[in-house]
Amino acid sequence: MLRRIPLTKPVTWIGLILLVLGALLLRHGWRWYHETHNRLATYARTEGQVVALVAEVKDDEDGNIVWHPVVEFTTASGERVQFQETSGFGFRAFAPHVGQTVDVVYNPDTPEEAMLASWLTLWFPVVGLGCLGGVTLFFGLVLLLEAWSAE
Numbered sequence: 001m002l003r004r005i006p007l008t009k010p011v012t013w014i015g016l017i018l019l020v021l022g023a024l025l026l027r028h029g030w031r032w033y034h035e036t037h038n039r040l041a042t043y044a045r046t047e048g049q050v051v052a053l054v055a056e057v058k059d060d061e062d063g064n065i066v067w068h069p070v071v072e073f074t075t076a077s078g079e080r081v082q083f084q085e086t087s088g089f090g091f092r093a094f095a096p097h098v099g100q101t102v103d104v105v106y107n108p109d110t111p112e113e114a115m116l117a118s119w120l121t122l123w124f125p126v127v128g129l130g131c132l133g134g135v136t137l138f139f140g141l142v143l144l145l146e147a148w149s150a151e
Contacts, residue, residue, distance in 0.1 A: 015143030022137025036122055037098030040105060045117060048073030049097045054084060066093040069097040071116065073104045081111040087121050 038054035054069040065090035065137035074080050094100050096116075114122055130143055 004090070008059050009147050011143050012147040015147060018136050018140030018143060022133050022135070022140050023119045024123045025129050025133030025136060027133075028128055029133055032129060033126045036126060040122070043105040044076060044108045045103065045105050046073050046075070047101050048114075050102060051082065052098060052111045053092070053095055056088060064090065065092075066090055069096050069102070069116070071102060071104060071114070073106070073114070075106065076108070079111060081114065083112060085116050087116075087119065089127045096138070100113050130136075 048071040050069045051072045054068045056066045056068060062076060067090075068084050068086070068088045070082060070084045072080060072082045091103060103117035104114055105117045108110075
């Protein structure tokens with residue numbers, strides 16, 4: 001016979017919250033995966049050149065700087081497009097340097113919708129959300145099973 005999970009224990013509520021949060025993170029990671037996959041299937045790929053690095057000073061007490069490369073590329077139709085990568089690099093040493101050739105994916109209909117075609121910019125958010133969601137879901141399940149078996 002199945003026992004009910006005791007809802008009066010704080011560990012039960014913490015487990016439920018972690019379970020729901022983990023499921024939401026996994027769902028968001030799954031959606032991000034599909035958006036990235038569809039983007040790569042429909043976007044064109046080319047090479048571009050880093051023409052500048054823009055420093056963004058964060059509004060925190062440490063004054064951290066994030067470096068955003070500005071990339072210029074030529075579309076298949078010959079149009080020259082310049083864009084600033086939205087994801088940045090926390091260390092300048094990790095950012096592509098000015099003059100470096102980089103892979104770019106862009107929307108052929110609106111070439112301004114472009115981004116670096118690197119693992120970091122394309123897949124790191126998906127993997128990060130998946131791992132974070134999986135770990136959160138796991139701990140939520142562990143807490144719920146612990147509460148259930150303690151009764």
